[in-house]
Structures are given as structure tokens and as C-alpha cells.
Amino acid sequence: xxxxxxxxxxxxxxxxxxxxxxxxxxxxxxxxxxxxxxxxxxxxxxxxxxxxxxxxxxxxxxxxxxxxxxxxxxxxxxxxxxxxxxxxxxxxxxxxxxxxxxxxxxxxxxxxxxxxxxxxxxxxxxxxxxxxxxxxxxxxxxxxxxxxxxxxxxxxxxxxxxxxxxxxxxxxxxxxxxxxxxxxxxxxxxxxxxxxxxx
Numbered sequence: 001x002x003x004x005x006x007x008x009x010x011x012x013x014x015x016x017x018x019x020x021x022x023x024x025x026x027x028x029x030x031x032x033x034x035x036x037x038x039x040x041x042x043x044x045x046x047x048x049x050x051x052x053x054x055x056x057x058x059x060x061x062x063x064x065x066x067x068x069x070x071x072x073x074x075x076x077x078x079x080x081x082x083x084x085x086x087x088x089x090x091x092x093x094x095x096x097x098x099x100x101x102x103x104x105x106x107x108x109x110x111x112x113x114x115x116x117x118x119x120x121x122x123x124x125x126x127x128x129x130x131x132x133x134x135x136x137x138x139x140x141x142x143x144x145x146x147x148x149x150x151x152x153x154x155x156x157x158x159x160x161x162x163x164x165x166x167x168x169x170x171x172x173x174x175x176x177x178x179x180x181x182x183x184x185x186x187x188x189x190x191x192x193x194x195x196x197x198x199x
Contacts, residue, residue, distance in 0.1 A: 001028055005176050007063055008038040011090050016063045018088065020074055024081035033091060037174060042091035049085050058085065103183035110191040133162055137172055138189055141180035
């Protein structure tokens with residue numbers, strides 16, 4: 001489930017505790033979590049509702065000025081299905097975000113990340129890819145995954161899976177569109193360009 005930046009900011013600030021979606025069937029379930037740049041979003045409940053059941057409070061607590069604005073936004077959805085109210089809250093920080101922000105690393109630590117990437121590349125059936133993807137994201141922050149994948153002659157979904165692997169290591173961050181290197185990722189690329197130094 002995707003969230004606009006202003007919605008995530010509202011969830012993080014406690015101003016938003018629900019969102020509305022048009023779905024044939026719910027895409028999330030109560031108790032599930034989603035990692036975002038703002039932290040871990042926890043899904044509290046998912047309820048099918050009619051337009052008549054959507055209240056003014058629903059609109060205000062989902063980031064809209066009033067009920068009419070929320071209903072207008074829902075009516076413009078290109079998806080088929082019914083309205084669903086998703087209650088949620090911020091459950092804490094994303095461990096990956098903390099990892100991504102940790103850029104004050106020794107040469108030994110950076111060499112360890114390099115060796116970890118070497119292992120990923122060595123196990124890849126299509127050959128080394130980690131440096132190519134990191135370099136591409138470094139050179140073109142904010143570019144859509146579809147366009148990044150095309151530059152490498154790859155399909156979008158497998159490419160996104162590779163970026164997720166790098167994100168798990170704290171090397172990339174997702175933007176509203178595309179990606180960028182995290183502080184940790186930038187430190188690694190500087191290290192790789194400079195060559196290994198003393199740990």
C-alpha cells in the first residue's frame with residue numbers, strides 16, 4: 001500500500017490515523033505492518049464502508065479538509081471496487097532507516113560491507129550487479145524504477161527486488177519516486193572509489 005509523503009508525515013505526527021482506499025478485496029489485513037521512510041506503519045483494522053458511512057471525522061483524520069474533499073478524491077480513483085477504511089498508527093522507527101543513517105564507519109566496517117556485496121554478486125546467477133545498481137542510483141536519484149531498470153536492460157520487478165536487497169543493507173532509500181543512496185550508501189561508494197584503507 002503506497003502512501004503520499006504528506007500522509008506519512010501526518011501519520012508520524014499523529015494527525016492521521018486512517019486512510020481510505022478503493023479495492024475489490026482488501027490489500028492489507030489487521031495486524032500487518034508496512035515499512036516506510038517515516039517508520040513502521042501498523043494496520044489496526046480494515047473495514048468496507050459505503051459513502052454514507054464516511055464521516056467528517058474520517059475526512060479530517062485522513063488528511064482532508066472535509067468529507068466532500070475525501071469523497072471527491074475517492075470518486076476519482078481509476079480502480080474498481082468498494083471503499084475501505086484502513087485504521088493505522090506508527091509503530092516505531094524502521095531499523096533500516098537507522099542503519100541507512102549510520103555513515104560514520106571505519107575502513108574495516110566499510111570493507112565488511114564491500115565483502116558482503118561481493119558475496120551477493122558471487123551467488124548471483126546473472127553475474128555481479130550490486131555496484132552497477134548502486135552507481136546508477138547514485139547518478140540518477142529520483143528516477144523511476146522502470147526507467148532505471150531499462151537503462152540496465154532489465155525488467156522492473158526483478159530490478160526492484162534487487163534494490164530492496166540493497167535497502168535491507170541500509171545502502172539505499174526510497175523516495176516518493178525512485179531512490180537515492182543513503183548516507184551509508186554514499187560512504188560505501190566513496191570508499192570503493194578511494195580503494196581500501198586502514199580499518
